[in-house]
Amino acid sequence: MTKMPNYISTTNACKLCKPLGASLAFRGMEGTVPYLHGSQGCATYMRRYIISHYNEPIDIASSSLSEKHAIYGGAANLKQGLTNVTKKYQPQMIGIATTCLTETIGDDVPMIIKEYKRETEAANRPLLVHVSTPSYSGTHMEGFHAAVAAAVDQLALSPAVTNDTVNLLPGFVSSADYRYLQEIMDDFGIKTTMLPDLSTSMDGPAMLEYEKIPGGGTPLESIRQMGGAKATVEFGRTLGKTRTGATVLKQKFGMRSHRLGLPMGISETDRFFACLETLSGRTTPAKYADERGRLVDAYVDAHKYVFGKKAIIYGEEDMVVGLTSWLAEIGVTPILCATGGRSGHFAEAIAAVTDGVLAEQPKAYEGMDFFDIAEEAETLGPDLLVGHSKGYPLARKLNIPLIRVGFPIHDRIGGQRIIHLGYRGTQQLFDLVVNSLIEKKQNDSTVGYSYM
Amino acid sequence: METTALKERETQIYRKGESTFEITCNKDSLAGAVSQRACVFCGSRVVLYPIADALHLVHGPIGCAVYTWDIRGALSSGPELHRLSFSTDLQERDVIFGGEKKLESALHELIDRHSPKAAFVYSTCIVGIIGDDLEAVCRRVTEEKGIPVIPVQSEGFKGNKRSGYKAACNAMFRLIGTGDTSGISKYSINILGDFNLAGEIWMVREYFRRMGIEVVANITGDGRIGDICRAHGAALNVVQCSGATMDLANMMEEKYGTPSMRVSYFGIEDMSEALYDVARFFKDPDIMERTRLLIQEEVQKIYPELQKYKKALTGKKAAIYVGGSFKAFSLVKAFRLIGMDVVMVGSQTGTTEDYQELEAITDPGTIIVDDSNPLELTSFLKEKEVDVFVGGVKERPIAYKLGVGFCDHNHERKEALAGFTGMLNFAREVYSSVMSPVWKFVPRNTKGNDQTFKR
Numbered sequence: 044m045t046k047m048p049n050y051i052s053t054t055n056a057c058k059l060c061k062p063l064g065a066s067l068a069f070r071g072m073e074g075t076v077p078y079l080h081g082s083q084g085c086a087t088y089m090r091r092y093i094i095s096h097y098n099e100p101i102d103i104a105s106s107s108l109s110e111k112h113a114i115y116g117g118a119a120n121l122k123q124g125l126t127n128v129t130k131k132y133q134p135q136m137i138g139i140a141t142t143c144l145t146e147t148i149g150d151d152v153p154m155i156i157k158e159y160k161r162e163t164e165a166a167n168r169p170l171l172v173h174v175s176t177p178s179y180s181g182t183h184m185e186g187f188h189a190a191v192a193a194a195v196d197q198l199a200l201s202p203a204v205t206n207d208t209v210n211l212l213p214g215f216v217s218s219a220d221y222r223y224l225q226e227i228m229d230d231f232g233i234k235t236t237m238l239p240d241l242s243t244s245m246d247g248p249a250m251l252e253y254e255k256i257p258g259g260g261t262p263l264e265s266i267r268q269m270g271g272a273k274a275t276v277e278f279g280r281t282l283g284k285t286r287t288g289a290t291v292l293k294q295k296f297g298m299r300s301h302r303l304g305l306p307m308g309i310s311e312t313d314r315f316f317a318c319l320e321t322l323s324g325r326t327t328p329a330k331y332a333d334e335r336g337r338l339v340d341a342y343v344d345a346h347k348y349v350f351g352k353k354a355i356i357y358g359e360e361d362m363v364v365g366l367t368s369w370l371a372e373i374g375v376t377p378i379l380c381a382t383g384g385r386s387g388h389f390a391e392a393i394a395a396v397t398d399g400v401l402a403e404q405p406k407a408y409e410g411m412d413f414f415d416i417a418e419e420a421e422t423l424g425p426d427l428l429v430g431h432s433k434g435y436p437l438a439r440k441l442n443i444p445l446i447r448v449g450f451p452i453h454d455r456i457g458g459q460r461i462i463h464l465g466y467r468g469t470q471q472l473f474d475l476v477v478n479s480l481i482e483k484k485q486n487d488s489t490v491g492y493s494y495m
Numbered sequence: 496m497e498t499t500a501l502k503e504r505e506t507q508i509y510r511k512g513e514s515t516f517e518i519t520c521n522k523d524s525l526a527g528a529v530s531q532r533a534c535v536f537c538g539s540r541v542v543l544y545p546i547a548d549a550l551h552l553v554h555g556p557i558g559c560a561v562y563t564w565d566i567r568g569a570l571s572s573g574p575e576l577h578r579l580s581f582s583t584d585l586q587e588r589d590v591i592f593g594g595e596k597k598l599e600s601a602l603h604e605l606i607d608r609h610s611p612k613a614a615f616v617y618s619t620c621i622v623g624i625i626g627d628d629l630e631a632v633c634r635r636v637t638e639e640k641g642i643p644v645i646p647v648q649s650e651g652f653k654g655n656k657r658s659g660y661k662a663a664c665n666a667m668f669r670l671i672g673t674g675d676t677s678g679i680s681k682y683s684i685n686i687l688g689d690f691n692l693a694g695e696i697w698m699v700r701e702y703f704r705r706m707g708i709e710v711v712a713n714i715t716g717d718g719r720i721g722d723i724c725r726a727h728g729a730a731l732n733v734v735q736c737s738g739a740t741m742d743l744a745n746m747m748e749e750k751y752g753t754p755s756m757r758v759s760y761f762g763i764e765d766m767s768e769a770l771y772d773v774a775r776f777f778k779d780p781d782i783m784e785r786t787r788l789l790i791q792e793e794v795q796k797i798y799p800e801l802q803k804y805k806k807a808l809t810g811k812k813a814a815i816y817v818g819g820s821f822k823a824f825s826l827v828k829a830f831r832l833i834g835m836d837v838v839m840v841g842s843q844t845g846t847t848e849d850y851q852e853l854e855a856i857t858d859p860g861t862i863i864v865d866d867s868n869p870l871e872l873t874s875f876l877k878e879k880e881v882d883v884f885v886g887g888v889k890e891r892p893i894a895y896k897l898g899v900g901f902c903d904h905n906h907e908r909k910e911a912l913a914g915f916t917g918m919l920n921f922a923r924e925v926y927s928s929v930m931s932p933v934w935k936f937v938p939r940n941t942k943g944n945d946q947t948f949k950r
Contacts, residue, residue, distance in 0.1 A: 099896070102529045
């Protein structure tokens, strides 16, 4: 289903542009500087947008094209920029993403890079990975997955040497999520290459020396060996035929891949843990069985506070699918699932995760903006909004709680430290949702109850 | 310490006292240097953005609109159309077949929905390439809808932020001269270059009201199309943030003979000077007397508390990196007023004259820099052992990561820093960052006594 009614203009978009996603993905690779081939503004705007969420430095280089380059092509600037970034940052890799400008003027980036390699000495040159990310097709999520796919495609050694690792491709989640996923994999005893890994590079400690390129990120050597892994696990029910890291691995190395939904809520997390049990040959470690047990206990303790509450869930497609699966399983009624993306698989994924749980399917619309969402909200009368911070004006207007999840969170601190995934993340989000509803009820009451 | 500046950038950095003053500026950012600058579109967007009863439609792919959605603290006393982010969200087929039809339909749809007083249509990079004829579309819609629909030539790559300011001024200039100027006092001004962050223009307007001076148009904080249309009826243009709106003042002077003066509302010294300059212009003893009393009263109100901050902050070091350098002049003076030393000052878009003035008012050893970047800025912060860094959102994590205090003086701030009250807010904000007890934990102050910084 697409958005309805179908307006021509977009007001307060519920998506970001493709190069932003690519820049973030590259930032999750070891020693890598993201580099946008376009005009200076793109890099600066995206840095500002990302900084307001993470409160972390993010240097995104730009080829800073000006008018004459737009006419004669941006090759010279692209090359000069690569040289300058190399000089100043001494990166192991530069992740080059295009923008609408350079796609439209028709710069052939792979060819320019080939020329650059001929003109420079390999010893002094970082690895160069490039991805095509015109912002007029797809959202930041397509950009994110495309950058991951490009890194795998251009770095993984072929023929591969068989090894006993598992590739984990979580998509775009919080820094705390990447940390937690790594912990889970470690506890299962599974040697893992997680791509990307923003756990440290976008949530680092206070430093004595400014790190030109923050530590952390997926080791490049591990990416090189990905083709020899025993399997790949990838999150994303709406990915469809999108070219992703997993599809590249399958195509080039015939690798087995497990595509799962983002592990949010018990049902989806159980699927993930079942997969890990199979891959590791071990049962779920007691630590996680306990986390699950406590979560079930909490579900029971608080089930009445949430039952029948109507939620509007919006944001990136796979995040919304995961949230919907979880909210449905605790008795919340998702009434509208909205995304700015247009994968074509959104409604079917929503149906798949709510099938047998909900009596009635929620509306699930692609291509939505906040004007559309607000219009729908008027008739739907939601009790809460679940999504990133851009839903705040609507939540304020409706005087209902906003549960801040995902990206961006521009009006609170610590967005990168929210755990969304697994039993642990679900526990935190569950407490947050329940307490927000209780707080609303308490504040709206004239009595001033001190037990709720 | 290794050299942190690329060779090509060395002439854009000057250390006062080391050689005769010379600095290169107003040139394109160096590829790969990670400039803190934005683009032409950004320049236009910041200037026009606060006009609250206009439709601001960004013609391009979604990014340009979504990254500028409600990012500024420009307040409105009435309509808030400026806080919405409108885009044509161009798709691949539009890029191939042209976006004019989509633009025209979007304009109709949005004008019908919101009944704005005018519409600004911003070009983005891609529009400059696919060759949509914005003038033609805007002309047609103007005729059909009966409101001014004005194209803004803000293709991102066609120059830098300054070109964007110019494009914004050109767009506004089309409106000026179309309104009725009857009834405007001979003691009247337009306020140019204040964007009403955290209600600043309301404070400044209140000062002028007390002086007996009428403000015709706010350009552009809490701005209204109707006021801008009759701005040519004012006797004087009072221009702050001259980089952004001086072009408009110059165009108005040429066509309507409106004189202009440059002012700044930051810090006691510059704020007072601004009001006195305006009072002197009108050569009216009553206005002058009221101005004198106003300043006396306002300074008295804030002085005692200011002294408290000065006592605590004396001898601390400050670094400044802002968009336009005119603001930097005021900041240098404001820091002096609270006893602090400015050891580094720079801007994204300063001119040679601006940097000359900075050189004149700063102490020996001060680093002056044009169009800097994170690596240079961090090296300056460390070298000068800075206590507080003044900048915008992009500079904040640079300071914080190194355990340096920070004060947001950009368009996204929520604290009023202009006017007399603003000086107090500024001192309070600097104080609350510099004096925080958290710095004792950061690596630069524990040097080896903990493990956190070793990686």
